[in-house]
Amino acid sequence: MVFFDLDDTLMDYTAAMRTAAAVFWADHLDLFADHSIDSFLTLWESLAAKYHRQATAGEIGWHDQQRLRMQELYKLSGRELSPAEATNEFSRFFDVYRRHWRLFADVLPCLNKLKAKNVPLGVISNGESLQQHRKLQVCRVEERFQAIVISSEVGLHKPDPAIFRHACEQAGVKAGDCLYVGDQLDGDARAAVAAGLHGIWLNRAARPAPGCDVETIESLRELPSLVGIGG
Numbered sequence: 001m002v003f004f005d006l007d008d009t010l011m012d013y014t015a016a017m018r019t020a021a022a023v024f025w026a027d028h029l030d031l032f033a034d035h036s037i038d039s040f041l042t043l044w045e046s047l048a049a050k051y052h053r054q055a056t057a058g059e060i061g062w063h064d065q066q067r068l069r070m071q072e073l074y075k076l077s078g079r080e081l082s083p084a085e086a087t088n089e090f091s092r093f094f095d096v097y098r099r100h101w102r103l104f105a106d107v108l109p110c111l112n113k114l115k116a117k118n119v120p121l122g123v124i125s126n127g128e129s130l131q132q133h134r135k136l137q138v139c140r141v142e143e144r145f146q147a148i149v150i151s152s153e154v155g156l157h158k159p160d161p162a163i164f165r166h167a168c169e170q171a172g173v174k175a176g177d178c179l180y181v182g183d184q185l186d187g188d189a190r191a192a193v194a195a196g197l198h199g200i201w202l203n204r205a206a207r208p209a210p211g212c213d214v215e216t217i218e219s220l221r222e223l224p225s226l227v228g229i230g231g
């Protein structure tokens, strides 16, 4: 069986997020006049990562993290937002963001080849259940996966080996018979290895990684030929 990460592995999360954040910046130039587009995106990504991490760990709710990061963004520009205003502002971003949900070009060729080999497919993703399922639906691939495990559904999140084991149990497969591919070296590939799966790092940007101790690919086009290794 082959399990995939979702964001920045199947779906180009970063492109959708940056496009929507850039539109948000352009619509609020009066407020963020001190920022170039690049510095605004850096700030946006750092706030998104900070609150996403807290929500993934269960420290705050998924909807709270949307509001809180918007409130902090505005506060850094000297303006306080009420919870309702922050929620409203986030939805302005989100409307653009979700209209840019797209698969990477190498996803469907890869899924088609694996399907032709009768390889069962799954997803293991950190995130909020409804939103992650919607991404798969909007990208029209949800029905291709026999097992979809989202962290908010199971109260476990990567890199905890338990979420990988949970997914294997749910799918009725042994961890050692599974591949797991994701864009994070530690949070995906090494975490999967720690859980007994054959972890593969999808290094799309071909970032140098001296001493990398896990199997690495730069495109999902390379994945089907690796399936014989573990699943």
Ligand SMILES: [Mg+2]
Pocket (backbone or CB within 6 Å): 005, 006, 007, 008, 009, 182, 183, 184
């Ligand atoms: Mg990812």
